Amino acid sequence: MKVTPRMVEEAQEAEARDLLARRAARLRERGESTVEEAVHWIAEFPLGEERYALPLESLRAALPLRMVTPVPLSAPAVIGVLRFQGQVLSALSLASLLGGHGWRQDPAVLLVVEKGDGELCALDCEAIPRPTTLPLAAVEAARARTEGAVMEIFTSDRQLIHLIDLKRLFAERDTGGRHGR
Amino acid sequence: MAVDAMLQGLVVGFAAEAQEVIQKVTMDLLEIERDGLESEALAKIYVRLGRHLHTLKGSAASLGLQDLSDIAHRLEDALAPVKATTQKMPRGLVDTLLHGLDLFMLRAQAHADGRGEQLPDPASALAQLVADAPAPELAAATRSPSGGAEVTAPAAASPGAAEAAALAMTEALSETAEAGWRVSARQVTALMREVERLREVRLRVEERSRELERVATLLARQGLLAETAEARTLLSGTGRSLRTDGEETSDIVDALEEGLKAITTRPVRTILEPLQRMVRDLSRQLGKEARLSVVGAEVSLDRRLLEKLQGALVHLLRNAVDHGLELPGERELAGKHHEGALTLRVEQQGNLLYLEASDDGRGIDLGAVRRTAEKRGVASADETSRLNDNQVRDLIFRPGFSTRADVTDTSGRGVGLDAVRAAVESLQGRIEVASTPGQGTRFVLTLPVDLGSSPVLVVRALEQLVGLPMLAVEATQLARLEALRVGKRRAHLEYQGQLLPVVNLGARLGLCAPAPPAEGQPLLIVQSGGRRVALAVDAVVGDRDLVIRPLPAEVREVPSWQGAATLSRGELLLILRPDWVVGDSEKTTVGAASRRALVVDDSLTARALHRAMLEAGGFTVHLAASGARALERLQADTYDVVICDLDMEEMDGTQLIAHLRDRKETRALPVILVSAHDSASARERGLQAGADGFLSKRECAAGRLLAEVLDVMSRKGSRV
Incomplete structure (x- = not known):
């Protein structure tokens, strides 16, 4: 049978349709599995010997720790104040907020975070955080069983992450001044 | 009077300039009618008055505004006799000059609005000014031979007037050029x-420049000097260029900030100074005497806020003159000065503005307020009987309230303080009133402010720079031991016949x-608040x-x-806060008996953490950011223990210990x-x-850390 150009074109179109259909099927499968593996994005960083994390959505910026003005007579957790995009923010010691924590190297980074009430503040940090994920189910389970601001969650590779709930952290901490002085 | 169309733009600028000059003349006139001015001060004011009137005359003439030139000329004539003899200006003459200035400004504004042709002939107004002028014999004694009373414009030909005219034209041009811009508040805020x-980018550029320097230094340490010479030269050159760019950016940022500040804010004095005239005129009208003092006039505030506040301030001052101040005779009978004192005080603290308007008049008669409120139906008798004094006082802010029985030009219509409160509340502020019978009344307006600047004195305590509102700083001086009375607990300074407690800011x-x-x-x-202290600082920066x-x-x-402010x-x-500075520091001073620790670390966060841990253990903690600073602290103070970072840039922990062990006083210090x-x-x-x-x-x-500290102190025989 003589193959006409028209038939070639039709064959190519059919082949392309098959290809697209296969791709679409693969994407649909991926979408379904994604739902099963819903994740919670976090910014993970070291604090002393342990690994801590903040929800990535609360992180606004990571800045070098400089140009911080100490505030005499402020609460122990307050390192000082700094300017950020025209605002005056507090720089707070995360180790102090967590109740006294050793550290491996002097913090050199400030993480500007949203505290959960729409306000910003900066937390000190030993290194620039790494964006990564935790299984959403594990985060929700940890949130349900934990009353405090720090939730212990294991990653898929069995690493322990201390995930900080900023809203709870600031609700339970008093960062007010040392009024007696 | 017709104005050349080509000059119309210049006339607009001239009117603005004339308003400023007239404001200055008004302030001088109010000053000059005061009692007790020395002749030297009087002479200076007369010179200024003469110069300003001459400027007005020359500028008006150069723009062809003959009517204005004539008015200014007539005012110069009126001034001449008293100016020549440097005598106190009679009130009648002050009235004449103020009236003439009003006339001048009204006509100047009409010319600026393009209504010059509709203005009535100035002849009658000029005739009125002549009628109000000083006695002929007084004027004749100093009148120029050329006959200055004639309506002429000689100043236009004089060199001084030509200069003034040139200046007026230049300023008018610049005003005209600026007059075309209209921007929204949102646009300015975005800018x-x-x-x-x-500014933050500029800081990052500076940081990059320092990084480049570090790279060049590191390369030099590699020992391959010849091989890296070209790279180092290039890096150093780039670093220098970056520094220069950073400095230029810094200048631009400063200029932009200044420019934006000028656009969005203006000094409070621009609305307060015109009120002086209002107070003076109203007092005269009511047969009273009043003097308005303004404190904090240099504070700059958001223009929008000032415009909204102006009306409220006018109401408060009119109210104070009309209701608060007594007639001069009454005041003297009550043992007061015949001239009533009105004070406007402006202070910005953080994002709050405090505006205080007070008088030393008769105070608020609560009985009269109750009766009036009932009579006018503002509140029922039942309601007023249940109110306490403060609540009764607040009745004056209710709509329809006025204690005046008759309606006058000044008051009596029951419109005033309710309008003031409405204006303040529309700005999300609040108004409070306090009053003492026979002593006076004080209104305090508290308003939130987003924009505005205040004069601040920058001082240093150890390494910490802090600012103090200038309003609170009465004087600065250097300590002289003979003026100090040093007691066991604290020192006092002999100052103007008083002993002021000395407060050490660092402590x-x-x-x-x-x-x-x-x-x-x-x-x-x-x-602050009637209390004074002598605040000892380590340096006054400016x-x-x-x-x-x-x-x-x-x-x-x-x-x-x-609050906090950004430095350049x-x-x-x-x-x-000045009230905190002057507050009772004795009860809040840390007990001398507590154990004291010095933390030495070049990391701000490490210092903060150590401080937190040690304070939790009952220690009084002082901080030093370097070994050198620690040695300074140890020479001035005594400590029970030192916690020191091993690795610091300038002087590491081992070097600091060597210094401490060398000194007898610190040899055994843990x-x-x-x-x-x-x-x-x-x-x-370390060990x-x-x-x-x-x-x-x-x-x-x-x-x-605390356990280690206590353990070491115990082993060394220190008090634990």
């Missing part, structure tokens, strides 16, 4: 944010132990006009600070070294240098 961002802020001032140490006389921003929630409640290099300056390096070699190095204890920073978790 301000961009300028803030630019008050918990940065060091209290100590009497040294000879030559700067002392600031700070006053005064700045700064925008004070509110502090974030975590430090907002610290009573010592009212981008760093924040904390601003003190020292604990801390280090980020948790290694046996670091520990050995060999003479440290009494060693901890890695990893080990400095809650309790561990």
